[in-house]
Amino acid sequence: MPLEYGTSVPFVTLNDGVQIPQVGLGVFQVSPDKTDETVLEALSAGYRHVDTAAGYRNEAGVGDALRTAQDSLGLTHEDVFVTTKLANGDRAGGRDAALAAFDDSMAKLQLERLDLWLIHWPGSDQQNFVEVWKTFAELKEAGRIRSIGVSNFQKTHLRALFDETGVVPSVNQVELHPWMQQEDLRAFHAEHGIATEAWSPIGQGGDLLADETIGKIAAAHGKEPAQVVLRWHLQLGNIVIPKSVTPARIRSNIDLFGFELTDEDMSAIAGLERGQRLGPDPDVFG
Numbered sequence: 068m069p070l071e072y073g074t075s076v077p078f079v080t081l082n083d084g085v086q087i088p089q090v091g092l093g094v095f096q097v098s099p100d101k102t103d104e105t106v107l108e109a110l111s112a113g114y115r116h117v118d119t120a121a122g123y124r125n126e127a128g129v130g131d132a133l134r135t136a137q138d139s140l141g142l143t144h145e146d147v148f149v150t151t152k153l154a155n156g157d158r159a160g161g162r163d164a165a166l167a168a169f170d171d172s173m174a175k176l177q178l179e180r181l182d183l184w185l186i187h188w189p190g191s192d193q194q195n196f197v198e199v200w201k202t203f204a205e206l207k208e209a210g211r212i213r214s215i216g217v218s219n220f221q222k223t224h225l226r227a228l229f230d231e232t233g234v235v236p237s238v239n240q241v242e243l244h245p246w247m248q249q250e251d252l253r254a255f256h257a258e259h260g261i262a263t264e265a266w267s268p269i270g271q272g273g274d275l276l277a278d279e280t281i282g283k284i285a286a287a288h289g290k291e292p293a294q295v296v297l298r299w300h301l302q303l304g305n306i307v308i309p310k311s312v313t314p315a316r317i318r319s320n321i322d323l324f325g326f327e328l329t330d331e332d333m334s335a336i337a338g339l340e341r342g343q344r345l346g347p348d349p350d351v352f353g
């Protein structure tokens with residue numbers, strides 16, 4: 068759970084003792100040729116956590132930014148938490164495909180050791196996710212990865228991992244925002260010591276940010292709607308990875324620590340739940 072809220076980003080301690088910054092930059096849909104400059108912008112704004120995936124085709128840009136940041140910002144890999152994800156095709160290929168995919172991601176990221184590797188989707192056919200999970204555990208055991216987790220896993224998928232391997236993921240990264248609050252899954256995570264990471268945390272920057280309730284809370288605190296939504300996540304204990312290629316937004320999306328939502332604000336946002344996904348349903352995707 069978060070340590071304490073000061074002016075800088077707190078850490079969440081995962082079930083294996085690894086600490087992950089509670090705010091990171093997501094780079095889905097950041098074009099490969101803009102990824103380097105976008106990640107450098109975020110690092111200079113104070114981000115110390117980047118979320119990419121093999122499927123985003125921009126791991127090399129993240130790797131280039133990390134290398135440049137050593138000289139320009141004096142940051143080493145020890146300072147920056149890096150997550151990537153195993154693509155669906157390689158998950159379906161089982162152990163050998165997963166090992167090859169890991170080496171490929173590491174070469175692109177230019178890293179010796181990864182902070183967090185996620186199975187991107189369980190797959191509608193649920194092909195091989197248990198076998199691949201054992202491969203993840205092997206790589207962690209061998210010291211190649213600090214933490215292992217999953218993404219888009221429902222309770223049934225998580226139970227299959229527990230039952231068949233006994234290895235509990237450190238993180239489950241799922242779609243989560245005020246219109247899709249995942250209350251039941253969050254409670255299940257809490258019960259089993261899994262950290263909840265929210266993708267599309269600000270609802271993809273769309274109509275959610277124009278919601279009247281969010282707007283009123285933002286006006287009362289003198290903040291932007293996106294900052295209110297991100298602060299709501301932080302107060303729930305979620306890890307967030309908002310994406311932006313816009314420098315001013317990159318900065319405001321991490322400027323979340325000089326204010327606090329009241330219990331009334333939190334309840335009002337809880338009341339916005341619609342069970343509305345903006346992305347694919349994990350039971351039928353991939």
Ligand SMILES: NC(=O)c1ccc[n+]([C@@H]2O[C@H](COP(=O)([O-])OP(=O)(O)OC[C@H]3O[C@@H](n4cnc5c(N)ncnc54)[C@H](OP(=O)(O)O)[C@@H]3O)[C@@H](O)[C@H]2O)c1
Nearest residue numbers: 093094095266267268269270271272293309310311312313
């Ligand atoms: N595991 C998965 O299956 C999965 C799926 C989807 C996403 N993700 C991860 O989650 C990250 C975030 O999700 P997401 O990219 O889908 O959605 P998001 O972070 O909720 O929203 C990103 C969109 O909001 C805009 N935006 C950013 N900051 C804003 C602000 N302060 N005010 C208004 N608009 C703002 C961005 O525009 P500009 O960029 O033009 O500023 C972009 O269009 C991804 O980058 C990825 O790392 C994971």
